[in-house]
Amino acid sequence: MTAPLKAVGWVAGLALSVAAVFGLPHVLELFTLINATIYVSMAILTLSLALIWGYGGILCFGQAAFFGLGGYTYAICAINFGDSTWAIVLAMVLPALVAALVGYFIFWGRIGDVYLGVITLTMTLIFLKFFNATAGDAYKIGRAALGGFNGIPSTPPLNLPWDVGTQLAPEDIWYIAASLLVILYAGSRWLLTTAFGRVVVSIRENEKRSELLGYDVRRYKLGIFTIGGAIAGMAGILFANCVFVSPTMFSLFYNAQVIIWVTVGGLGTLLGPIAGSIALQMIVAKLGTLQGLDPNVVLGAILIVFVLLVPKGLQPVLQDWWDRLREPRQPAMPAPAPASTLRSAGIERPLTSATTAHQPAANAASRP
């Protein structure tokens, strides 16, 4: 895509998202709007995994742990302080700290792929078991009873900063959630264009090579993992505001869903997982109202079909179609593959070292 066209795309996307953020409350009923806010909070959680898995190459099976921690921290602090301002800050800082701690453990131990998955999954299960067992008066933090399996049903809603009297209405929480999603998306895109972001992507492509080039791989991974933890914490705050916090936030179900959304949307993209998560939540909610059909069947079937038939996910496939529609391939072109890789890579993400890594081979192949 040419540069002016790209700018037009950005402006159009921004206009569309602003319209969605401010238009939806006028169109939707309150109940639907609250549901939409839940979808958006889950989309933010998906964004955090899309960032650390899709770009950082860290398959975290426990993203729900940071999500749940954010929710719990928010609920406990908001109940104790009576004011949600510092609760919000703490609910982002604590998951980030836990992510940093676990990340230190994992990355300095050089624990890779499957083992990393097991450790993060185990961490989530520890939280799940712990919070499930916190019923009774023995488990109170200040004035907040943890409530065991039932969670904290009276999670206080957000209020204006330092103004306890003005509690926000569900519409306001929608505005916050939706604009936060837009901001975080733009922020993530920006992050990936910085030097830090490019090194993170290069580590995903080839960890050893990045290390030989002099980058301390562990620090970059820790950095992106911590950022992912903080974003997941934000998703937890929003979720706590729409529903309430309970141990199910740590459950395998949420972990599974997030991974499915990222897979369906397209690993290594950001917009795909966000759109995928919202679309799939709507589909599952619709199917949940049908008699005699369990939503798990549909979710499972979708995941299997995508892994087998569309392993790249929706966004890259749609991108390919779009590109092919715009400029049909000429069969006589020598070595067309790297060109298309570069083109699609250039649109979605900055030039990664994957494409540069493919280049020498492609050049060698096209040489007579």
Added chain:
Amino acid sequence: MDLVVIIILQVIAAVASLALVSVGLAVIFGMMRVINLAHGEFIMLGGYAVIYATRWGVNLWVAMLLVAPLFVGVVGIVVERTVIRFLYGRMIDTMLATWGLSLLLIGAATMIFGNTTTGVSAPLGSVTIGQYQTSLYELVLVVIVVAVLGGLMAILRLTKAGLIARATMQNPAMAASLGISTNTVYMVTFGAGAALSGLAGALIAPLSGVLPTMGVAYVAKAFITVISGGSAIIAGTLSASMLLGSLNTLATFVATPVVGEITLLFAAIVLLRILPQGITGRFFRRAL
């Protein structure tokens, strides 16, 4: 004195049940480097196989030791042919696909069997040791687990099929060039792993009851045990379940079952930090 005996028996039973629910996953992981996240649902299917077989008048022991493993083994082969075989060498993708399969099976089981716990009563009654009682069935379970692991060992060490399996495990390309159809070996292995999971589910059914979502409780534990054990199938499963199972039981005795579970999980994390390749990545390297 009686208390000590009881605690020792409890520890042994915990280790045995951990080994039992993990061995199916360990066979599939050790042989094929495939993490089967539908493992828990294979366990669940084994449980339902027993319940329906006994309802149709099959003897309980026959149902547990024959019907359930055969049924789940067939399911495993069907799954391998339709899904897994397209994904060899793509570890993360097989994990995701089997996770999808797990959700699919949970949903299907909920639709067919309903979201309620069904059970069969445990056979054999109990034995008395001093002033304490313990279930005789749990002790028989330990014997069965020992027999299963011993049998697995014997098959791998002594038979031609075991030799072929070990060769494929060590070097699939070399085995293939010597005329072994690795494709068939993988299919049979996946079926065998599934059958072992089915057996585990069948043997657990009288103790815990059967529920469509019961697999979730086991898959994480089995997953953790297998990864902590490392790549050796039998030695890995045994050593990891001994370590984690006894820590779990002892912590349960000292504090509560929840503390026991958390101790198990925490021990696994620390273990993987110290030994990233699992126990058999460092010790018992030549073991199976």
